[in-house]
Amino acid sequence: MKIILTAGGTSERIDDVRSITNTSTGRLGHAIGEQFLKACGEELETLYYLHGLRAVPVEGPNVTPVPIEGVRDLEAELKRILTEEKIDAVVHAMAVSDYMVKEVTTLEKIKSGDSSRLEGNKISSSIEDLTIIMQRSPKVISGIKKWSPDTVLVGFKLLSHVPHEELIQVGQALLQKNDCTFVLANDLAEIGGGRHRGYLIHRDGSYDTMETNEEIAEKIVQRVCQEGGKQ
Numbered sequence: 278m279k280i281i282l283t284a285g286g287t288s289e290r291i292d293d294v295r296s297i298t299n300t301s302t303g304r305l306g307h308a309i310g311e312q313f314l315k316a317c318g319e320e321l322e323t324l325y326y327l328h329g330l331r332a333v334p335v336e337g338p339n340v341t342p343v344p345i346e347g348v349r350d351l352e353a354e355l356k357r358i359l360t361e362e363k364i365d366a367v368v369h370a371m372a373v374s375d376y377m378v379k380e381v382t383t384l385e386k387i388k389s390g391d392s393s394r395l396e397g398n399k400i401s402s403s404i405e406d407l408t409i410i411m412q413r414s415p416k417v418i419s420g421i422k423k424w425s426p427d428t429v430l431v432g433f434k435l436l437s438h439v440p441h442e443e444l445i446q447v448g449q450a451l452l453q454k455n456d457c458t459f460v461l462a463n464d465l466a467e468i469g470g471g472r473h474r475g476y477l478i479h480r481d482g483s484y485d486t487m488e489t490n491e492e493i494a495e496k497i498v499q500r501v502c503q504e505g506g507k508q
Contacts, residue, residue, distance in 0.1 A: 280367075282327070284310070284332050286371065286374075287347055287351060289348070289374050292398060306332060307335055309497055310324060312498045324341065326340055328344060329372075330346060347377065352415060355417060355420070359428065364425055366428060366501045366504075368431045369421065376413055378410075379410045432455060432461070439464060441464075445476060445478065459504075460478045472488060473487075477493070
């Protein structure tokens, strides 16, 4: 069995020393990786661990770590592995930036119609009105089943303080749109203090409910192995 697990958060560069990122720690991804190692044993040939630069590492003789900085890095590595090898499952737990840095300029330049960009490896801290123009990132998950149609795909959706029904509906929409096998839907309001409630949504609309990272990891690995056994 060959698995791709993504974890942690991406980071988009402003210059060589500054970047825009998110608050993902990668702890859930780490728990999932550890569970794959524990549950699959020798059946797990390779676990490709595509991880953000600050994510908790997963270590083992059959783990291939692939550090990821930005969205374009993630897209390129996923496409490379999925088109070069037969991958049984992708568990896409990484918090991917919704926007990338398009241009770094100043408010003064914009007002004057000056289209020149700020140059240099480190933008000067003396600038009073630094302006960062963002552009929407590609939805990397949408390419996974195009690159590898038979791969079991687990997507993730995190919302914040929404009604339960909305969370499940949004998770189901993500599943259908990207041909996922499962989607783990969770709400920031239900995460913290050792608790992490997650809902693993199935294609038929049913879902499993878990209360901790460990329970989520165990259920995802169980479902992925069950689904992989059907193929």
